[in-house]
Amino acid sequence: MTCGIVLLGVFAAVTALGSLIPQQREAMYYVRNYPDQYEMIFRFGLDHVYTAWFFIAVVTLLCLNLLLCSVVRFRRVSGDDLVRRAAQLKTNRKPDAEGIAKAEQFFKDHKCRVTVIGNRRIYTKNAFGRWGTFLIHLGILLTVFFFVLGLSTPFIMDISCYPGDSVVLDDGTRIYVDSFSIEDETGKLDYRSMINIRLPDGRETGLRSLSVNHPVGLGQYKVYQQTYGTAGCISVTDGAGNMDRFIVEASDFLSADGKTGILIDNLYPGLEETEEGTTLITSVSGSYPDPVYVFLLMEDGSQSAMLAFPGDELETGGYTFRFEDPVEYPGLRIKRSSAALQWLLLGSSLLLMLGLGVTFLMTPVCAVVDDEGYCLAGGKPEGYALALKALTEKEDTHA
Amino acid sequence: MLDILFFGGIGFYFAAVLMQSFAQVWKKEGLGATAWIVFLAGFVLQSGYIVLRGIQAGRIPMANQFEFATMFSWGIAVILVLLHYRTGLPWITLFAMIMCWAVYLYAALLPREIHELMPALRSVWFVSHIGSAAFSYASFMLAGAAGLRYIALYGKNKEDSRLEEIDYFIYRLISIGLLLLTVTIVIGAVWAEEAWSSFWTWDPKEVWALITWILYAISLHLRLNRKKRGLFMAWYAVLSVPIVLFTFIGVNTLMSGLHSYGAIIPFLI
Structure with a gap:
């Protein structure tokens, strides 16, 4: 027990340390922000506490302790005939006859089950409550076990995908993004994509709505709405009137011959007029209220830096480039993991909660009453002890 | 209207704290009874505030630090009222009233604007996750309040018959x-699995x-298996309160993380 308490304390201290020092950053982050302590941080692995050897050692010892505690508790409860054992106990509270009757009535009022052995009455209630601490320890042990197992199995990938495009994973699974919006029809923020997942065996979800807190899953895959981004959009029309639409990012070069065309520098949220002239606004919030395209016009071996706004058109090399409104695209997280493992993890957490509920709300009661008095045994029915003490002491006072 | 309910609640709680303090110092039972009625009035105003804010926001008001603090304080009041009428034990009242008022006062220091619920918080788990957190913190605060009462009584008379009862309620x-x-x-x-x-x-x-x-798991181990109770457990309950407050306030104000929805100034993404 002492060992378990010490281990819990050490575990708490180590986890606290991990929250005080930012974890898993670049080495330079620690050099800049902890100029006097960074050597110690690197030496003891304090930049990755939750995967450091000492943390894993503490968790392992804690799990061993939990295992032993679970076994001890199981052996203590299983096969133990509480009623027979209680019948051997001596009474330790000895009020007068009226007090004993009051106590006995108290047990009956609290719906205790009575077993008569000789001249002794054994009152019991919530016998299942004795399993509570065993269930708690087993629940924690299984939760930690499945959690650690779960850490080693999932495959996680973050991708950006433009509406109308799809991503094909290594095993042939295809995730298609049909559309993305950041507001619902009432103008409320609601990051939502319409996606389709198709597995290599041909099974598919069909077009499903994906939003924050509502991932879409199929087989071992689950897709999450994580972030979003904004990209430029340019329509290009040739002399015959054929039109194509391109979603562009920085450094994209739109050209038919590789020489004449436009080289995208960047897309900015807007322009700002200052005393020093016009400057480009850098996106902080992620919104693009007055988008500005900055690009290089490449023609005849020369290049000129230019700005364009949505709706502007430019002709070069026999093509017409029309700058459209930017498009928003989703940042998706794709996770592949065992669904069975997740259910086991959830089940073990529920076992832990059941154990706590049983321990705290179904305190086992076992009381022995005979002609001399009564005693409370088994579990720790402190509430009963207090109530009975008050009841019988009052009786004594009256007597 | 919202402000009247909000500041009215704080005012009534403060008046109840003052009256209860005087009642205990001068052993005036009548004043204590009045303090309880004043506290109940504050509780009604606070409940009204939460309901009205919820109606105006179109959701349960638990989406940022201010709303959580309000719910936390209300949780303390709810448990105190339940304890009062279920057990009829007045010993916890003063310290619990102080805690309820102090947390509500902390809420008053925070921005009270109603914001739209951000997408990350629109989940079926929203109410149960945050609600259970508010009530668990409230229980720990009341355990601390009971601990203070125990220490005060123990200082006066180590044989006081109420000590055993208070110790049990701390547990x-x-x-x-x-x-x-x-x-x-x-x-x-x-x-978290659904969202992140x-x-x-x-x-x-x-x-x-x-x-x-x-x-708190350690405290229960110490109590149930090492028979550590009484004064030790009272001090344990009191000294654990700063940790609860740090988890609630300190983490949100001093550390950044995925739970920054609870930060003082809510931001949207």
């Missing part, structure tokens, strides 16, 4: 708080909720 409040905190953590893990793809991310809020859980 019960901690066990209820621990059960609710477990619910908070487990539901939070399920929600991982049950556990070692986010500062998660870490400190776990530390709080361990702290």
